[in-house]
Amino acid sequence: xxxxxxxxxxxxxxxxxxxxxxxxxxxxAVRSTDCPVARERFxxxxxxxxxxxxGRAVPQEDAxxxxxxxxxTSRAPLVAGLGTDVAxxxxxxxxxxxxxxxVDHERSEGLYRNLAVFQRSGWIATTFAELRNRCDLLLVxxxxxxxxxxxxxxRWVVPAPAFQTPALREVIxxxxxxxxxxxxxxxxxxxxxxxxxxxxxxxxxxxLSAALTDPTGAPPEIAGLAQRLxxxxxxxxxxxxxxxxxxxxxxxxxxxxxxxxxVNRLTRCAGLPLSGYDNVVGANQVCTWQLGVPLRTSLxxxxxxxxxxxxAWERFQHSADAVLWVSAFRPEVPAFPPxxxxxxxxxxxxxxxxxPAVVIPVGTPGIxxxxxxxxxxxxxxxxxxxxxxxxxxxxxxxxxxITAALPQEASC
Amino acid sequence: xxTKLAGGRIYDPAxxxxxxxxxxxxxxxxxxxxxxxxPDETIDLSGKVVMAGAxxxxxxxxxxxxxxxxxxxxxxxxxxxxxxxxxxxxxxxVATPSTHVTGCRYxxxxxxxxxxxxxxxxxxxxxxxxxxxxxxxxxxxxxxLGNDDLxxxxxxxxxxxxxxxxxxxxxxxATRSLAVKSVNPGGINAFKYNQRKLDVDAAGxxxxxxxxxxxxxxxxxxRRLGVPHPxxxxxxxxxxxxxxxATLDSIAAVDGLPLHLTHVQFHAxxxxxxxxxxxxxxxIAEMVNRTPTLSIDVGQIMFGQTVTASADTMAQMGNAGHxxxxxxxxxxxECDAGCGVVPFRYRDKAFVNALQWAIGLELFLLVTDPWxxxxxxxxxxxxxxxxxxxxxxLLMDRDYRLAKLAELHPDVPAHxxxxxxxxxxxLAEIATMTRAAPARSLGLxxxxxxxxxxxxDVVVYTDQPDRRAMFEKPDLVFKDGRLxxxxxxxxxxxxxxxxxxxxxxxxxxxxxxDRRFEARMGQKxxxxxxxxxxxxxxxxxxxxxxxxxxx
Numbered sequence: 028x029x030x031x032x033x034x035x036x037x038x039x040x041x042x043x044x045x046x047x048x049x050x051x052x053x054x055x056a057v058r059s060t061d062c063p064v065a066r067e068r069f070x071x072x073x074x075x076x077x078x079x080x081x082g083r084a085v086p087q088e089d090a091x092x093x094x095x096x097x098x099x100t101s102r103a104p105l106v107a108g109l110g111t112d113v114a115x116x117x118x119x120x121x122x123x124x125x126x127x128x129x130v131d132h133e134r135s136e137g138l139y140r141n142l143a144v145f146q147r148s149g150w151i152a153t154t155f156a157e158l159r160n161r162c163d164l165l166l167v168x169x170x171x172x173x174x175x176x177x178x179x180x181x182r183w184v185v186p187a188p189a190f191q192t193p194a195l196r197e198v199i200x201x202x203x204x205x206x207x208x209x210x211x212x213x214x215x216x217x218x219x220x221x222x223x224x225x226x227x228x229x230x231x232x233x234x235l236s237a238a239l240t241d242p243t244g245a246p247p248e249i250a251g252l253a254q255r256l257x258x259x260x261x262x263x264x265x266x267x268x269x270x271x272x273x274x275x276x277x278x279x280x281x282x283x284x285x286x287x288x289x290v291n292r293l294t295r296c297a298g299l300p301l302s303g304y305d306n307v308v309g310a311n312q313v314c315t316w317q318l319g320v321p322l323r324t325s326l327x328x329x330x331x332x333x334x335x336x337x338x339a340w341e342r343f344q345h346s347a348d349a350v351l352w353v354s355a356f357r358p359e360v361p362a363f364p365p366x367x368x369x370x371x372x373x374x375x376x377x378x379x380x381x382x383p384a385v386v387i388p389v390g391t392p393g394i395x396x397x398x399x400x401x402x403x404x405x406x407x408x409x410x411x412x413x414x415x416x417x418x419x420x421x422x423x424x425x426x427x428x429i430t431a432a433l434p435q436e437a438s439c
Numbered sequence: 440x441x442t443k444l445a446g447g448r449i450y451d452p453a454x455x456x457x458x459x460x461x462x463x464x465x466x467x468x469x470x471x472x473x474x475x476x477x478p479d480e481t482i483d484l485s486g487k488v489v490m491a492g493a494x495x496x497x498x499x500x501x502x503x504x505x506x507x508x509x510x511x512x513x514x515x516x517x518x519x520x521x522x523x524x525x526x527x528x529x530x531x532x533v534a535t536p537s538t539h540v541t542g543c544r545y546x547x548x549x550x551x552x553x554x555x556x557x558x559x560x561x562x563x564x565x566x567x568x569x570x571x572x573x574x575x576x577x578x579x580x581x582x583x584l585g586n587d588d589l590x591x592x593x594x595x596x597x598x599x600x601x602x603x604x605x606x607x608x609x610x611x612x613a614t615r616s617l618a619v620k621s622v623n624p625g626g627i628n629a630f631k632y633n634q635r636k637l638d639v640d641a642a643g644x645x646x647x648x649x650x651x652x653x654x655x656x657x658x659x660x661x662r663r664l665g666v667p668h669p670x671x672x673x674x675x676x677x678x679x680x681x682x683x684x685a686t687l688d689s690i691a692a693v694d695g696l697p698l699h700l701t702h703v704q705f706h707a708x709x710x711x712x713x714x715x716x717x718x719x720x721x722x723i724a725e726m727v728n729r730t731p732t733l734s735i736d737v738g739q740i741m742f743g744q745t746v747t748a749s750a751d752t753m754a755q756m757g758n759a760g761h762x763x764x765x766x767x768x769x770x771x772x773e774c775d776a777g778c779g780v781v782p783f784r785y786r787d788k789a790f791v792n793a794l795q796w797a798i799g800l801e802l803f804l805l806v807t808d809p810w811x812x813x814x815x816x817x818x819x820x821x822x823x824x825x826x827x828x829x830x831x832x833l834l835m836d837r838d839y840r841l842a843k844l845a846e847l848h849p850d851v852p853a854h855x856x857x858x859x860x861x862x863x864x865x866l867a868e869i870a871t872m873t874r875a876a877p878a879r880s881l882g883l884x885x886x887x888x889x890x891x892x893x894x895x896d897v898v899v900y901t902d903q904p905d906r907r908a909m910f911e912k913p914d915l916v917f918k919d920g921r922l923x924x925x926x927x928x929x930x931x932x933x934x935x936x937x938x939x940x941x942x943x944x945x946x947x948x949x950x951x952x953d954r955r956f957e958a959r960m961g962q963k964x965x966x967x968x969x970x971x972x973x974x975x976x977x978x979x980x981x982x983x984x985x986x987x988x989x990x
Contacts, residue, residue: 044962149768154561157772160774186959261631295630317572318530319530331529406561407561408565
């Protein structure tokens, strides 16, 4: 039995680095928190499995060769999932460049609802420590972020703001109800709920913007909320775009970004778009610095072409003839359309809707190997450590081996 | 393997060589004295101009704000995608190039090092990960301090010079930085409390510390720790007409301590004339010329589309109305600093932009000592770094300069003294300001010169009257003795190194920082600190000596 202290949790993007994890013959158990994400993910450490080709166990080299052959002969490959650390994303991009693939992360939909707005109009944003230490009014819009990021309030909202006078904070929930667990953890932090439908987030944000300077005619709860935003020293507007309903949720995000800008004419205010599962923010960062453009990019034509619509993996999987999927954080891989040649780099114990052509089990970043991952607020990168050794390769090594097994001609 | 680079005209100001013909010997990636033995290989450089690899002392090449700028400049990346060229991987961008494009373009121009001048402590790990993906050139980062709440808290507590220096020393080491940068000291923090302006002697909100106090404390800490590069200051009121007063104030504030003023062009504006916007370059130059402890880089603007990315949220929020295209981003960051990203198009027919261009050139031409002025465009804020060859031509060729001036807004010549300046930079002066001087200022003892022991970063040019053509495309570029560029084509990929300092300090400060991290930052200090093995897989740190000053 060994005890690991101050363990970095790489899973939901909140960047908790204070976990106590007990190890007992290769099994891990989180002892320091009830966070269901951390408890479930750290507990999933089944023994290593051999790679498979066509459902049959093979040596690693054979699986790597088979994967390379599939990608070599593919005319429209998709390299996606990208649930891996910075090193894994680097290796995946190098491979994608060689075979001319489309690249995307499984969780990019929520990220893109935000990025679409950023690319169109920019925004004013903030980070977790600013929220914790400076924010006197937190406006949570839409579904409670704690559903995806369970320790959000405990770590970033409940502590009193150290750099604000008075050192007090209130929380307002708008167009979304706080979870029971949230109500409990907020304890003495005053909070109110301004009810509303999540489908009306954009409209309500626009009403709020208008009421900042002219509250006449606004519903009383909107006029009151506008007044509180005006009176705040440093308001933070937080949202989880992946939970917004509707096909054009980015328009709701755009209204929120505009609201933040409007409040900034009067006092200080900043947005906090929450995302970050499975290092999606890190994958997007690496992609952006290496290619100049973010995820959802095709490398098929030689130069990067970014198209957040066409090259979203859920759309492009239907055009692709081969899929290389990386899922090192979770034992889950989507069911792909029939007839695709699938190469899965996945955790041991992953169940598949249909057996992929090639399966290569890989270790989990922050459990089997040290790993760089990004926090969901996009500024802070963390170094997660290695806790156990199941004899699993990391995704970066497997991806590099596949690239090395390709014929040595240059292509982008 | 001994290589002889034979018969070139060597411009190596650090060794006092001004174009004399001579040989260089390279062994194991280093310049060596003539060993008297037969070389394994001889490269004939007769008639060629030979210099050390160029060093960019101030260029925003990596980190969070650079990636935000890439995202915001979506149109540029759609218009300028680059396919792989031989060894250079695909990517894109001009003002905000991707990492491979950055490394390849720098190397193709004869640059072998570029330094990210605004690395936030909270974003340092990201910046290092990204810099490691820039091939061919050495890198390093200057740590932004002076708006971080912990530092302001330390000052407010009445801590003495020793404790302040310990904090700075600890942070430099933990974040693997090369120098200390301060951006609008106190201003970024004040903006978080909705102040849009902060005077040098006004107490800031909450911590109640004046910018002057921050400035003097940081300059003193740098001196006390013996960090080779002086405090690297992005001053007050960036871009505001009349900011010359604040710039001169900040020089006075450090009271004779070494100081580097960065992108001074943006801080050299007067309010003379009918347009209430005038050049104050002469005042700055006069101050530099008589203050041996002062150095500057210019931050020249060049015309065209670019993007401005800065930690100075206070200034960027003020400039947001000028955004072109009309979108911009501001971020408050981690009780540390911030960033503001504003796309911008400098237009030669706009009076203000044209005068900015003239002010930058006046600074270059009026500062007499090329050891204390460095060639920068504050990439990408004044222009992309790829415009350096054009800038060099403007400095070396007066006729060309006057021809360009004649194309600008017609009122500009009457509002500046540029037309009367006859100086033309020499090759030796260019070699000084782009090689020897930045290396000396940063404390890089084995870079920026071609003496025995130096890293064999060597650039070979064909002497051409068109200096832009000459500096755009050197014949040969060697990195650590290896030929990486021939006739503008990258022929070999090399990994750069990461230059850092680790100044001596009392480790007792760590427990003070640790308590505050624990209580406020939601991050363990052990995880904040970047280990040596994280930088380029543990094989890439170059540590430079600090010489603690006497106090």
